[in-house]
Amino acid sequence: xxxxxxxxxxxxxxxxxxxxxxxxxxxxxxxxxxxxxxxxxxxxxxxxxxxxxxxxxxxxxxxxxxxxxxxxxxxxxxxxxxxxxxxxxxxxxxxxxxxxxxxxxxxxxxxxxxxxxxxxxxxxxxxxxxxxxxxxxxxxxxxxxxxxxxxxxxxxxxxxxxxxxxxxxxxxxxxxxxxxxxxxxxxxxxxxxxxxxxxxxxxxxxxxxxxxxxxxxxxxxxxxxxxxxxxxxxxxxxxxxxxxxxxxxxxxxxxxxxxxxxxxxxxxxxxxxxxxxxxxxxxxxxxxxxxxxxxxxxxxxxxxxxxxxxxxxxxxxxxxxxxxxxxx
Amino acid sequence: xxxxxxxxxxxxxxxxxxxxxxxxxxxxxxxxxxxxxxxxxxxxxxxxxxxxxxxxxxxxxxxxxxxxxxxxxxxxxxxxxxxxxxxxxxxxxxxxxxxxxxxxxxxxxxxxxxxxxxxxxxxxxxxxxxxxxxxxxxxxxxxxxxxxxxxxxxxxxxxxxxxxxxxxxxxxxxxxxxxxxxxxxxxxxxxxxxxxxxxxxxxxxxxxxxxxxxxxxxxxxxxxxxxxxxxxxxxxxxxxxxxxxxxxxxxxxxxxxxxxxxxxxxxxxxxxxxxxxxxxxxxxxxxxxxxxxxxxxxxxxx
Numbered sequence: 001x002x003x004x005x006x007x008x009x010x011x012x013x014x015x016x017x018x019x020x021x022x023x024x025x026x027x028x029x030x031x032x033x034x035x036x037x038x039x040x041x042x043x044x045x046x047x048x049x050x051x052x053x054x055x056x057x058x059x060x061x062x063x064x065x066x067x068x069x070x071x072x073x074x075x076x077x078x079x080x081x082x083x084x085x086x087x088x089x090x091x092x093x094x095x096x097x098x099x100x101x102x103x104x105x106x107x108x109x110x111x112x113x114x115x116x117x118x119x120x121x122x123x124x125x126x127x128x129x130x131x132x133x134x135x136x137x138x139x140x141x142x143x144x145x146x147x148x149x150x151x152x153x154x155x156x157x158x159x160x161x162x163x164x165x166x167x168x169x170x171x172x173x174x175x176x177x178x179x180x181x182x183x184x185x186x187x188x189x190x191x192x193x194x195x196x197x198x199x200x201x202x203x204x205x206x207x208x209x210x211x212x213x214x215x216x217x218x219x220x221x222x223x224x225x226x227x228x229x230x231x232x233x234x235x236x237x238x239x240x241x242x243x244x245x246x247x248x249x250x251x252x253x254x255x256x257x258x259x260x261x262x263x264x265x266x267x268x269x270x271x272x273x274x275x276x277x278x279x280x281x282x283x284x285x286x287x288x289x290x291x292x293x294x295x296x297x298x299x300x301x302x303x304x305x306x307x308x309x310x311x312x313x314x315x316x317x318x319x320x321x322x323x324x325x326x327x328x
Numbered sequence: 329x330x331x332x333x334x335x336x337x338x339x340x341x342x343x344x345x346x347x348x349x350x351x352x353x354x355x356x357x358x359x360x361x362x363x364x365x366x367x368x369x370x371x372x373x374x375x376x377x378x379x380x381x382x383x384x385x386x387x388x389x390x391x392x393x394x395x396x397x398x399x400x401x402x403x404x405x406x407x408x409x410x411x412x413x414x415x416x417x418x419x420x421x422x423x424x425x426x427x428x429x430x431x432x433x434x435x436x437x438x439x440x441x442x443x444x445x446x447x448x449x450x451x452x453x454x455x456x457x458x459x460x461x462x463x464x465x466x467x468x469x470x471x472x473x474x475x476x477x478x479x480x481x482x483x484x485x486x487x488x489x490x491x492x493x494x495x496x497x498x499x500x501x502x503x504x505x506x507x508x509x510x511x512x513x514x515x516x517x518x519x520x521x522x523x524x525x526x527x528x529x530x531x532x533x534x535x536x537x538x539x540x541x542x543x544x545x546x547x548x549x550x551x552x553x554x555x556x557x558x559x560x561x562x563x564x565x566x567x568x569x570x571x572x573x574x575x576x577x578x579x580x581x582x583x584x585x586x587x588x589x590x591x592x593x594x595x596x597x598x599x600x601x602x603x604x605x606x607x608x609x610x611x612x613x614x615x616x617x618x619x620x621x622x623x624x625x626x627x628x629x630x
Contacts, residue, residue, distance in 0.1 A: 158378045169418040170378070214378070214427040243383060267615060 004294045005031040007065040007089065008049075009056040009080055011040035012171065013159075014094055014121075015071030019044060021287040022069065024278055028294045034059040056080060060087040067117075067297050069290070070094060073171065074186075075179040078103040081118075085110040090117040092293045096190045097310030099181030101318055104311040111307055119293050119303035120310035122194045123285035124247075124262070126292065130195060133249065133260040137199055143255030148234040150196060150249045152188040156220070156240025175216065183218030185210065186317050188238040193226075194305055194313045195249065196236070200228035202312065208320040209327060213241050224320050335555035335584040339591045342534055342545040347394035351530060354549035355398075357590040360528065362402040363474070368410070369399060370442075370472040372526070374480045374496045375413045375424045384537030387478045389429035391532040395478065396437050409437075410468050414444035415504040421445065442468045444502045456518035457576050463523040464502050475526040477553065481560045482537045483604065485616060488513060489571050492560040493529040493553040494582070497521050514573035521553065521582050529556045538564065538602030546597050554583025562594060565603035 006028055008019050022030045033044040034056035041052035053059045060083055067090035070080050077098045084091050091111065097120050098104040111118040124130050136142050157174040173179040185208065197203065204227050211221035221239030248261035264282050273280040279287050296303040338357035342350040373387030381388035396409055411430060413421050421443035425431050434441045447466035454463050469475065479496035498517045509516040533546030550556035554577045561568040568574055578585045
């Protein structure tokens, strides 16, 4: 079987997660990485990556690379994904696909024009619990899903932990709406919207109520009301305001109610799982999505979530930003 | 100990959410009066990362606002008041002021927000224990007639154990990469306190951060940073004798390790503080060791 040669662009938080898992997936090898940080590149070298670049354009010139994993800040998605497509590399692009619909369309168009596969990183679709919920919905055991509550509440980009030896600064771009395309709604909401679209079909209408607890020019929380083409109504809550972590979907169906959630396991279990399996339960979906992407590239099949999915998610988010509810 | 003949520490329970009244009572109990000659005041809250006051990690802007109103009532409404903080390894003041509600406070109360990392400074040589330091003393702090420290009571990593009055002044060090001091942090805390001596220490113990945040409703005040830290350590269930920098600070004439309690009994606050259990301590040590060994990310802990 063919081995897919991967290039990883961006070694920030998510890039490092992808590198760690890419080194473990079957039928793939990491040929090169690119990042501005020499420290991150040195670590990648130590992990076994032969070629490292401070400029990703150099990485894209490498003829042996079949596909790239892009984990750059959102404002760099358009440029990097376009260049990767033009270099005929298949693309795994972190969510959200881009800052806005126009950029997303341009990425899609360039990928299509150059006949490369484009997958958007939505690990929830590879999470066993959320996959089981999909099966439950499909096989009718829940009946018709009338109402759904979905919540993704976390620290967002403000993830420094008091226990950590070296404090983790928040990259500057996270504070700039022009660079992110929005706040918690685009960051965490894209995960939930993508998941619920997978369950219930397209969104027919959506409204939002945004929160600004931290006085930034981007929202740190959002409550959305959405209606799907199958008739299901959803309340979606996302937020960056809590040191607690909650990622949960409750479905209230005509036959029964059901819940799926993704929770971090306790530190002892995490260490145990990492030592015994190489990957903790928490990160298993990240591993699975990369393995899936590589398999799709090998078999020359379109991946899902696709670039079109990324665009539809962004269209729903744009609509939610436009249709804001104001409560006094 | 020289300079602090009476190390009074007051303990006041906040009643009916009236912060101003509790702060005033805490100052009355230690016989503190604001001088009428004061022109420039510096207030140093504890702004830690971007965690807001509800976590117990940072000084509540409502507490700082009540303190500002009280100072102006007792002195002059035209006083120049500056709230100071410095950039840290993972925190930028410009965002912390905004996110933690201090930008709004400054607008509403006509006070200055000073990022000490951008303030002009003078370098002074200070020794603490066997270590020598070159400490940058910001101009705003040098020029203040009255310097008020408004810390929190928090656990922190070994061997420091406690973050309160003395450790909060460590945050006046304008050098952002503060983790560079961590190999001799105890001495650095003392040295910075020697270089920038604060006159008054008022603890915002309304919400405290132990193993979890809890509403304790406590205000403490003292002119002695060592004494107030000793009392805070007792509340947090840490034997103050095991905190080396308190011993060093006392040796370096920053304050007394004994104090005269005033106001309410300390026992009710000791009882209410969310203290570490043996399980917490073991977990925390294991966690810290794994992270320090560089295994945090690899093991999925960070």
